[in-house]
Amino acid sequence: xxxxxxxxxxxxxxxxxxxxxxxxxxxxxxxxxxxxxxxxxxxxxxxxxxxxxxxxxxxxxxxxxxxxxxxxxxxxxxxxxxxxxxxxxxxxxxxxxxxxxxxxxxxxxxxxxxxxxxxxxxxxxxxxxxxxxxxxxxxxxxxxxxxxxxxxxxxxxxxxxxxxxxxxxxxxxxxxxxxxxxxxxxxxxxxxxxxxxxxxxxxxxxxxxxxxxxxxxxxxxxxxxxxxxxxxxxxxxxxxxxxxxxxxxxxxxxxxxxxxxxxxxxxxxxxxxxxxxxxxxxxxxxxxxxxxxxxxxxxxxxxxxxxxxxxxxxxxxxxxxxxxxxxxxxxxxxxxxxxxxxxxxxxxxxx
Numbered sequence: 001x002x003x004x005x006x007x008x009x010x011x012x013x014x015x016x017x018x019x020x021x022x023x024x025x026x027x028x029x030x031x032x033x034x035x036x037x038x039x040x041x042x043x044x045x046x047x048x049x050x051x052x053x054x055x056x057x058x059x060x061x062x063x064x065x066x067x068x069x070x071x072x073x074x075x076x077x078x079x080x081x082x083x084x085x086x087x088x089x090x091x092x093x094x095x096x097x098x099x100x101x102x103x104x105x106x107x108x109x110x111x112x113x114x115x116x117x118x119x120x121x122x123x124x125x126x127x128x129x130x131x132x133x134x135x136x137x138x139x140x141x142x143x144x145x146x147x148x149x150x151x152x153x154x155x156x157x158x159x160x161x162x163x164x165x166x167x168x169x170x171x172x173x174x175x176x177x178x179x180x181x182x183x184x185x186x187x188x189x190x191x192x193x194x195x196x197x198x199x200x201x202x203x204x205x206x207x208x209x210x211x212x213x214x215x216x217x218x219x220x221x222x223x224x225x226x227x228x229x230x231x232x233x234x235x236x237x238x239x240x241x242x243x244x245x246x247x248x249x250x251x252x253x254x255x256x257x258x259x260x261x262x263x264x265x266x267x268x269x270x271x272x273x274x275x276x277x278x279x280x281x282x283x284x285x286x287x288x289x290x291x292x293x294x295x296x297x298x299x300x301x302x303x304x305x306x307x308x309x310x311x312x313x314x315x316x317x318x319x320x321x322x323x324x325x326x327x328x329x330x331x332x333x334x335x336x337x338x339x340x341x342x343x344x345x346x347x348x349x350x351x
Contacts, residue, residue: 012259012276012293012316012323016349017301023327024070024079025344026050030057032065032329033313034345035104036075037111037157045157046070046079047102047113048345054127058337059135062143063125065100067115069158075317075325076347085113085161086152091121094148094167100182101313103248104157105223107188111154112223113161114196116182118146144210147180149198151223169198169218169227176214176234178202186223187249187256187282194220195282196227197247197258200234212238213263215247217283230283241287242266244275249282250316250323256282259293259314259326268292274314294326298348309333309340323350 024046025031034048051064067086070079086099095117103114120142125133133139148167154160169181177200185197196218202211214234220227236244244267247260256279265271267287274294277287296311310331317325326348333340 012326012350014351015294015299015326016351017299018346018348019076019301022076022078023344023346024048024077024081025342026068026081028053030055030060030343031345032061032343033101033315034327034329035102035315036317036325036327037104037106038075038319039157041157042073044072044075044077044079045104046072046077046345047085047104049100049102054130055125056130056133056338057331057340057343059140059144060125060133061098061100062118062147063098063120063133063139065098067099067102067113076349079345082158085159086115086163089163091119093117093163093165094119094146095150095163098143101184103185103315105186105188107192107223109155110223111157112186112188113152113154114184114186115150115152116147116184117150117167118143118148120146145180147182149181149184149196153224168220169196169229171200172229175229175232176200176202176211176237177216177229179210183246185247185249187251188223189251189282192222194223194225194227195249195256196220197235197249199245199247213243213245215244215260219283235285236260238264238266246313248314248316250318251282252318252321252323254278255280257316258285259316261312261314262291270295272296272311274311298330298346309335310337310343325349 029050032049069085072079090096096119098118101116149169150167152161179201183199215236216234218227243263244260258277262268275291313329315327331340
């Protein structure tokens, strides 16, 4: 389903300087991964993940993330917090403890919020016991393998949101997605059918440790329909072109397009840089011959150029059929999730 070759290229154009006062951040919270839509009220509505800063950034999101709603009169922002769109709702729900990685789309008057959810049956993590939260702790072991993909729907960008009792995409035994599924990026075609890119992991041969990240495709006849994973192998993996993360889909008159983070540098030559891929039908993908589209070095509107500690979760805002803004989750520091003290969602205007 994927190959390297020369193809039509949906260029994002040149990047403008990034407004320092744009984007979205919240005091006392880690903020991550935004998705933005322009609503009938003329405002830009952002959905983003947040979790309290008394939790470690990683893996705090696994057990404490909620999806918040923020609004701006302009795409650049700054965005102002409005409310919690999807929060904790109880251990018994598949998404009862954590909601993360939102992607907002609209189809025929309905707003559909795709996201990853998880749960665990243990006591809450508080400021008093936050140091117990590690990847090997009971909270994270459980929350990690409970990661699934779901949707919530609303007639308004302000909610209320109707959540489902079951995920739309679950794991499958004896498959490349038998451990977890997460990071959904949907594209709803004109006929209402859906192409969904998602991340997965599988168990290794020892049955315990987690495999490398894989990215693949599922389709559905409608956003509320049955989602079917295509093929017996992933679209992108360590053994197939390279390991990527955070894929985002959009479409224009030239077809379907994907931007993603090159996890190991197998495609772009540098881990953490971004790549472009394209498709005529959303199913069969071509990676650009010259795939690199961004690096972690960013020019800001104060005239300074800085290398971001992390630059993740790319999102392309499309208006009137053209990409106009590129959003990222970003972190300060020298790099590494444990070395930053501040995160926010930044906005790059496209020329």
